[in-house]
């Protein structure tokens with residue numbers, strides 16, 4: 309239970325795929341607590357295990373507003389089982405301090421995962437709400453995919469990254485967003 313150092317864009321672990329959790333052990337529960345502690349310390353909306361250097365398929369989100377009670381949601385071995393619609397909006401990441409850029413996302417997702425006690429649940433997030441976007445952003449981290457891989461404009465994003473002394477977009481890592489683009493053009 310501790311606030312951990314958050315890896316920054318450019319560090320290799322952020323690009324490595326994470327392993328499934330086979331048992332929601334005490335070690336995994338400690339990881340969950342570290343993720344929550346670190347996310348709240350950094351005022352983040354979400355945090356994925358690779359961001360604190362642990363390549364397990366675990367992430368946490370809390371989309372509650374400042375005047376609302378905390379509402380942490382824990383996802384272990386998440387799978388996005390349905391996605392539809394499209395949405396373009398600005399996103400950032402605790403691993404990219406102060407750098408925000410427009411990214412393409414599905415507007416609606418349904419995700420299946422285990423909670424912090426190892427119990428399965430299904431959650432639906434709709435209409436491009438923050439939760440829908442956070443789930444896609446954090447789930448991507450588990451596959452070494454970063455929000456800039458979904459950027460709307462690579463050259464604009466490079467300028468923003470440079471301003472914050474971060475490495476440029478890796479063209480080889482750009483996501484295939486053709487499905488989202490199809491939805492956007494509807």
Ligand code: NI
Nearest residue numbers: 400401402403
């Ligand atoms: Ni992130």
